[in-house]
Amino acid sequence: MMAEALLEVKGVTKRFGGFTALESVDFVVHPGERVGLIGPNGSGKSTLVNCIAGTLRNEEGSIRFEGEDICGHAAHRRIRMGLARSFQIPKPFASMTVLDNLRVPLLYAARRHEKLAPARIVEEAVRILEQVGLAGRARAMSGGLTQVDMRKLELARAMAAKPKLLISDEAMAGLSASEVDDVLALLYGLKEQGVAVIMIEHVMRAVMKFSERIAVLVAGRKIADGDPQVVVGNAEVVRAYLGE
Amino acid sequence: MSNKVFAAVAFAVALALAAVTQLIPNDYFFTAAYTVLLFVILATAWNILGGYTGYVNFGSAAFFAIGAYTTVFFYNAFKAPLPVGIVAGTLVAGLAGLGLGYLTLRLRGVFFAIASLALAVVLYIFVVNWDYVGGARGAYVLQPREVPFGLPRYIHLIYAVQLVMAAFALVVARAIEHSTLGRGLAAIRDDELAAECSGVPTLKLKIFSTMVSCALMGMAGTTFPYYLSYIEPSSAFSLSYAVNSIAMPLIGGMMSWMGPLIGAVLLGGVQQLVQVTVSSAWNLLIVGVLLVLFVTLAPNGIMGWVDAWRRRKGR
Numbered sequence: 001m002m003a004e005a006l007l008e009v010k011g012v013t014k015r016f017g018g019f020t021a022l023e024s025v026d027f028v029v030h031p032g033e034r035v036g037l038i039g040p041n042g043s044g045k046s047t048l049v050n051c052i053a054g055t056l057r058n059e060e061g062s063i064r065f066e067g068e069d070i071c072g073h074a075a076h077r078r079i080r081m082g083l084a085r086s087f088q089i090p091k092p093f094a095s096m097t098v099l100d101n102l103r104v105p106l107l108y109a110a111r112r113h114e115k116l117a118p119a120r121i122v123e124e125a126v127r128i129l130e131q132v133g134l135a136g137r138a139r140a141m142s143g144g145l146t147q148v149d150m151r152k153l154e155l156a157r158a159m160a161a162k163p164k165l166l167i168s169d170e171a172m173a174g175l176s177a178s179e180v181d182d183v184l185a186l187l188y189g190l191k192e193q194g195v196a197v198i199m200i201e202h203v204m205r206a207v208m209k210f211s212e213r214i215a216v217l218v219a220g221r222k223i224a225d226g227d228p229q230v231v232v233g234n235a236e237v238v239r240a241y242l243g244e
Numbered sequence: 245m246s247n248k249v250f251a252a253v254a255f256a257v258a259l260a261l262a263a264v265t266q267l268i269p270n271d272y273f274f275t276a277a278y279t280v281l282l283f284v285i286l287a288t289a290w291n292i293l294g295g296y297t298g299y300v301n302f303g304s305a306a307f308f309a310i311g312a313y314t315t316v317f318f319y320n321a322f323k324a325p326l327p328v329g330i331v332a333g334t335l336v337a338g339l340a341g342l343g344l345g346y347l348t349l350r351l352r353g354v355f356f357a358i359a360s361l362a363l364a365v366v367l368y369i370f371v372v373n374w375d376y377v378g379g380a381r382g383a384y385v386l387q388p389r390e391v392p393f394g395l396p397r398y399i400h401l402i403y404a405v406q407l408v409m410a411a412f413a414l415v416v417a418r419a420i421e422h423s424t425l426g427r428g429l430a431a432i433r434d435d436e437l438a439a440e441c442s443g444v445p446t447l448k449l450k451i452f453s454t455m456v457s458c459a460l461m462g463m464a465g466t467t468f469p470y471y472l473s474y475i476e477p478s479s480a481f482s483l484s485y486a487v488n489s490i491a492m493p494l495i496g497g498m499m500s501w502m503g504p505l506i507g508a509v510l511l512g513g514v515q516q517l518v519q520v521t522v523s524s525a526w527n528l529l530i531v532g533v534l535l536v537l538f539v540t541l542a543p544n545g546i547m548g549w550v551d552a553w554r555r556r557k558g559r
Contacts, residue, residue: 053441074440076443076446079441087437091438093431093434093435094435096434103427107424108442
């Protein structure tokens with residue numbers, strides 16, 4: 001028997017005016033699982049992430065996290081329960097140093113379930129920065145970082161919330177091959193800590209290597225969900241990506 | 245420095261200043277200093293919402309007037325002494341801030357600014373038509389004949405009270421700035437969506453900072469009816485309060501409690517000086533010119549300069 005689902009999305013529909021961005025999407029993630037979410041531009045990947053994280057509200061369907069219905073919860077409550085996301089376009093707290101950026105989720109989200117002593121917060125922030133390779137920039141202002149470093153910071157800030165499920169929204173766009181490997185190693189590390197990861201990515205090499213399972217969204221509908229090798233061989237998926 | 249130590253130092257400095265300056269023989273000093281201190285409180289209060297949280301409040305004059313007219317109301321109704329007016333005015337302004345925050349803070353940025361301006365207009369019209377507190381004619385609030393602590397005149401007392409209240413406002417602002425709450429507010433200012441997704445309860449924090457900011461603005465106004473013994477709506481709702489409480493933090497620096505203090509002392513001092521030496525009509529012109537200069541030359545204010553200089557030195 002499968003373990004109980006960590007995240008259970010059922011029949012979620014999201015409309016923007018007359019445009020249906022998501023149509024009755026079902027999607028399940030189990031504890032510690034690595035799931036890839038792919039699809040052409042505009043297929044609804046980010047909309048699904050926003051509905052799960054609480055920055056958008058879905059009109060229909062239910063979203064459960066650890067068995068609890070979270071549709072009515074504001075975004076800050078969801079992250080406190082252990083549901084973190086990184087943003088596709090980095091959103092650093094620009095007036096703060098890199099280290100202080102991590103303090104925000106450590107203070108407001110992680111402390112809720114980790115019981116971190118105030119003195120350990122900085123220690124913990126430094127540890128996470130070392131993991132993502134930003135320790136040398138800890139005292140730099142986050143607004144002045146390079147795009148690559150901002151992406152790493154984005155991921156670090158999501159990790160600082162001590163999530164059970166981390167949604168990485170295109171963390172690797174624009175990174176070089178070796179940097180992609182760095183980030184992949186980082187996400188593998190999370191798996192060892194028992195953190196489930198949803199990876200939204202256009203870098204196919206990374207998704208294929210990383211995912212235990214891949215779900216494909218096309219025009220707001222999920223058209224495939226399963227073993228990566230099988231999914232990329234699926235005729236409908238090939239058609240969606242390459243045309244007839 | 246811990247909050248308690250800072251509070252002790254701030255109040256000690258305020259009381260010492262109050263005591264030492266009593267030796268100044270010229271009464272005009274107290275009239276001028278009262279106004280500067282009033283601006284120190286207003287600017288500090290405005291900065292809690294405007295500087296720390298990033299929400300621009302154009303309605304400072306409204307909250308200032310709420311404080312002032314609460315004093316008038318309690319004076320008319322119960323002949324209540326000044327301390328009652330101070331506490332009541334602070335609370336009522338805080339409640340008004342809570343209401344404004346609850347109704348408008350779901351809106352982002354510029355909508356809040358417009359709503360705060362609208363509130364000022366609505367309250368102005370309300371007070372003009374409310375006879376009990378004087379309406380358009382204005383109201384008299386007589387200074388008590390007996391001045392406590394052996395002070396020569398009532399203006400000496402009001403000045404000393406304003407000094408202590410300014411210290412209080414600075415203590416509150418600094419405590420917020422250095423707390424977990426302050427970090428959450430800074431996160432909201434930098435990126436509200438990212439703050440919410442980092443676990444910051446943004447709506448709750450915004451409403452709280454609006455409430456504190458507005459309460460302190462109200463506190464600044466509570467002594468005002470006693471200042472000239474007379475108050476009327478167009479002076480209590482004067483545009484100069486709204487403009488100055490934005491300009492002063494902008495010039496001093498909005499990131500720390502010291503910025504509004506420096507801005508208020510500098511800008512308030514210059515205005516008082518010009519009023520005596522040149523002309524009272526020049527006041528707002530000077531504010532305008534200084535604002536333009538600072539926005540173009542030092543967008544982070546005087547404290548921004550200091551920080552940049554420190555960082556260069558530290559390297």
